[in-house]
Amino acid sequence: MLQNSMLADWFETPKGAYVLGWERKQFDAAVEDVFGYNAVQVGLPGLDFLRESRIPLKLRAGVEQGCNLRSDPVQLPLASQSIDLVVLPHVLEFCAQPHAILREAERVLMPEGSVVISGFNPLSLWGAARALGWERRRHPGCGRYIGLLRLKDWLALLGLELNGGRFGCYAPPFSQGRWLERFGFMEKAGERWWPICGSVYVVRAVKRVVGMRLVTPNWRDKRVAKKTLAPVTQRENGLHVEKRERR
Numbered sequence: 001m002l003q004n005s006m007l008a009d010w011f012e013t014p015k016g017a018y019v020l021g022w023e024r025k026q027f028d029a030a031v032e033d034v035f036g037y038n039a040v041q042v043g044l045p046g047l048d049f050l051r052e053s054r055i056p057l058k059l060r061a062g063v064e065q066g067c068n069l070r071s072d073p074v075q076l077p078l079a080s081q082s083i084d085l086v087v088l089p090h091v092l093e094f095c096a097q098p099h100a101i102l103r104e105a106e107r108v109l110m111p112e113g114s115v116v117i118s119g120f121n122p123l124s125l126w127g128a129a130r131a132l133g134w135e136r137r138r139h140p141g142c143g144r145y146i147g148l149l150r151l152k153d154w155l156a157l158l159g160l161e162l163n164g165g166r167f168g169c170y171a172p173p174f175s176q177g178r179w180l181e182r183f184g185f186m187e188k189a190g191e192r193w194w195p196i197c198g199s200v201y202v203v204r205a206v207k208r209v210v211g212m213r214l215v216t217p218n219w220r221d222k223r224v225a226k227k228t229l230a231p232v233t234q235r236e237n238g239l240h241v242e243k244r245e246r247r
Helices: 002-010 014-031 098-108 125-131 148-157 177-182 186-193
Strands: 038-042 057-062 083-089 109-120 160-168 200-207 229-236 239-246
Touching: 014 083, 014 109, 014 160, 014 177, 014 200, 038 098, 083 098, 098 109, 098 148, 109 148, 148 160, 148 200, 160 186
Parallel strands: 038 057, 038 083, 083 109
Antiparallel strands: 109 200, 160 200, 229 239
């Protein structure tokens, strides 16, 4: 996980701060409505991506200094189906076994538990610069970018259902903060005109268990008509997000 620790230094640069500022907002929104007892952040222990989580017990796992659970992410010393929330901030791009990390996250997750993942998008200006070799020798271009469609396939194979996410950071990969600010207008334009071409993405997936049904007591009077839930499919920033509303 040495590359992941080097990524923490990159987040202190103007370009890294630009990405981190956007990602923090997305993680905050993704974790605040996940309930349970245990949450784990894998990697980047110096950055708190669980700060808005209401879960009481929060662990930071990894091999870097600052992790209170020192462990290889592909072999977490946690019981199966014991964790309600796992966050993976740029872990998959900077490790040799991204599939193994996802399998381990699925193993420790409770049924209906959530995993939140951030990654760099190869279908973006930043991805194009990396493909041309301009950014490959330094962070974050030295990582192996994983496209959202590929990530979605990996999640589906593990029984993890994508249920929300966003793309962001549409400015070109300038190293100087003043140029990033000058191209700030591209944020709104990108969200509207080319939403799937943001430089980074943050997505959330839920562990589904086939045949599982949650049974709860009927506290209401049987004479009261039950309200039904109807799925409503919306499209947010190029990602299909299924929400449910009351009739």
